Amino acid sequence: MRGPLRAANIAFMKRRKALKWTLIGVGGGVGAIVLGGAGTVGVMWANAKLDTSGKVDFDTPLAIPPIAESTPDPSGARVFDLEVKSGTTVFEAGRETATWGINGNFLGPTIRARRGEEVAFSVYNGLDEGTSIHWHGMHLPAVMDGGPHQEVEPGGDWTPQWTLNQPAATLWYHPHPHGRTADHVYRGLAGMFIVDDEESDALPLPKTYGVDDLPMIVQDRNLDDDGQFEGGGSIMSMQGILGDRIMVNGTLGPYVDVATRLVRLRLLNGSVSRLYNFGFADDRLFQVIATDGGLLPQAWETDRLQLSPGERAEIVVAFEPGETAVLRSHPADEGYTGPLGRVNGADDLLDVCEFRAAAALTDETSVPAAMGTAPDLDPADAAEERSFSLAGFNQINGEAMDLQRIDFGVREGTVELWEVSNADGYMHNFHVHDVQFQVVSVDGAEPPERLRGWKDTVQLVPQRKYLLAMRFADYTDPDLPYMYHCHILAHEDSGMMGQFVVLGEGEEIGAVPAGAAHGGH
Numbered sequence: 428m429r430g431p432l433r434a435a436n437i438a439f440m441k442r443r444k445a446l447k448w449t450l451i452g453v454g455g456g457v458g459a460i461v462l463g464g465a466g467t468v469g470v471m472w473a474n475a476k477l478d479t480s481g482k483v484d485f486d487t488p489l490a491i492p493p494i495a496e497s498t499p500d501p502s503g504a505r506v507f508d509l510e511v512k513s514g515t516t517v518f519e520a521g522r523e524t525a526t527w528g529i530n531g532n533f534l535g536p537t538i539r540a541r542r543g544e545e546v547a548f549s550v551y552n553g554l555d556e557g558t559s560i561h562w563h564g565m566h567l568p569a570v571m572d573g574g575p576h577q578e579v580e581p582g583g584d585w586t587p588q589w590t591l592n593q594p595a596a597t598l599w600y601h602p603h604p605h606g607r608t609a610d611h612v613y614r615g616l617a618g619m620f621i622v623d624d625e626e627s628d629a630l631p632l633p634k635t636y637g638v639d640d641l642p643m644i645v646q647d648r649n650l651d652d653d654g655q656f657e658g659g660g661s662i663m664s665m666q667g668i669l670g671d672r673i674m675v676n677g678t679l680g681p682y683v684d685v686a687t688r689l690v691r692l693r694l695l696n697g698s699v700s701r702l703y704n705f706g707f708a709d710d711r712l713f714q715v716i717a718t719d720g721g722l723l724p725q726a727w728e729t730d731r732l733q734l735s736p737g738e739r740a741e742i743v744v745a746f747e748p749g750e751t752a753v754l755r756s757h758p759a760d761e762g763y764t765g766p767l768g769r770v771n772g773a774d775d776l777l778d779v780c781e782f783r784a785a786a787a788l789t790d791e792t793s794v795p796a797a798m799g800t801a802p803d804l805d806p807a808d809a810a811e812e813r814s815f816s817l818a819g820f821n822q823i824n825g826e827a828m829d830l831q832r833i834d835f836g837v838r839e840g841t842v843e844l845w846e847v848s849n850a851d852g853y854m855h856n857f858h859v860h861d862v863q864f865q866v867v868s869v870d871g872a873e874p875p876e877r878l879r880g881w882k883d884t885v886q887l888v889p890q891r892k893y894l895l896a897m898r899f900a901d902y903t904d905p906d907l908p909y910m911y912h913c914h915i916l917a918h919e920d921s922g923m924m925g926q927f928v929v930l931g932e933g934e935e936i937g938a939v940p941a942g943a944a945h946g947g948h
Contacts (some may be wrong), residue, residue: 632794764852
């Protein structure tokens with residue numbers, strides 16, 4: 428049976444070809460769609476804004492994903508068993524939804540391990556089609572990355588193993604099968620991967636999982652009259668599926684009973700297409716303590732934090748005894764050109780989660796003045812400079828993804844500068860496997876505060892140039908590539924992706940495997 432988002436992606440591709448565009452402005456940033464008259468367009472545009480503020484019944488306790496169990500093997504590695512399976516989930520009373528999950532029927536457990544630990548996974552694919560598990564944000568060998576070249580056939584196993592070699596951070600895992608990633612994530616395959624280390628343990632930050640340290644996998648879904656996932660969205664949208672229901676950790680209308688003054692939220696934009704601009708309904712300030720790659724040197728205070736698909740951030744918010752506060756996604760601060768932003772979710776106002784503070788709150792944690800390490804790559808050390816232009820729905824530098832084409836090789840131990848830009852008016856972002864990068868500048872100026880920590884995914888505001896510095900270290904393989912791509916999954920699946928290999932001294936680019944799917948390694 429065709430999946431809800433796979434069918435939507437097929438429709439997405441068809442309407443790309445069918446719609447006629449009159450392009451106006453720089454790089455075709457603004458479009459007018461001929462759909463039988465300006466009146467039709469005007470009505471569709473006027474009705475495109477979604478506003479759920481004050482309309483959500485927060486009547487379900489927020490589900491907290493369990494911590495994944497592990498067992499030691501004779502070598503001392505921690506072994507995690509993960510089963511990818513289909514099932515059903517009750518999101519609303521009286522209705523079962525067909526879903527996919529990992530060690531359960533929807534989403535997966537939180538994997539938690541420490542820097543320096545050897546971790547091993549036994550991934551069994553219990554689905555009736557191939558899939559994979561990609562460790563998003565993880566520094567690891569290419570053969571363990573879980574990209575499209577490590578697809579696991581139905582009934583097959585995959586057994587990656589590596590040593591965690593990066594600072595404490597909030598990462599995540601999700602499928603990465605070529606051309607089908609959006610559908611697999613939309614059905615429910617995703618989970619959080621938290622890396623701990625001694626430095627973060629020593630800080631007085633909130634850290635009791637599920638109490639004052641909360642995983643928040645924020646996703647949108649459309650449910651049909653039978654309670655099943657479906658595609659949907661404006662015919663004018665070229666971003667992919669935008670759901671009209673927001674769930675956190677698979678919970679619709681979630682609330683949290685707060686028992687501490689300070690609460691740490693590990694925010695993950697786990698949606699396939701939607702942008703979130705997080706803030707609270709009362710515009711209270713909160714402190715941002717971490718980005719994709721880990722803790723910031725110092726926290727910074729704001730009332731808005733915009734995250735595109737795949738991005739993570741950790742925030743600490745303070746509550747007063749007895750109060751109620753609602754986490755909300757506000758209209759986008761930036762990222763779109765012209766009126767098409769509205770039909771791609773830019774104007775949406777969405778209630779996400781309610782927090783209910785107890786009459787008395789414990790107050791034993793704090794945000795310290797010093798936390799993590801600032802990005803410290805020197806652009807002057809760059810061995811190579813490259814440019815990447817994302818345009819349309821399936822092209823980087825004018826080419827679509829080809830599994831049999833390695834686009835370039837980088838040398839292990841070197842720093843490179845990548846200039847990345849969004850050449851049109853649609854929302855794009857940029858994710859690089861294996862590395863955390865430093866945003867050196869945006870249009871030649873110092874990056875905004877939300878981009879000053881270590882990142883692996885960055886939103887690309889149209890017509891701006893993002894200069895990224897990254898170091899390729901530790902792992903080489905001339906034959907098996909890492910990916911770089913837009914994390915708007917409809918765009919990734921359409922071909923907005925490329926491949927690179929990391930080369931050791933004297934190595935040259937090899938040949939990728941003849942097929943993308945493997946039952947193991």
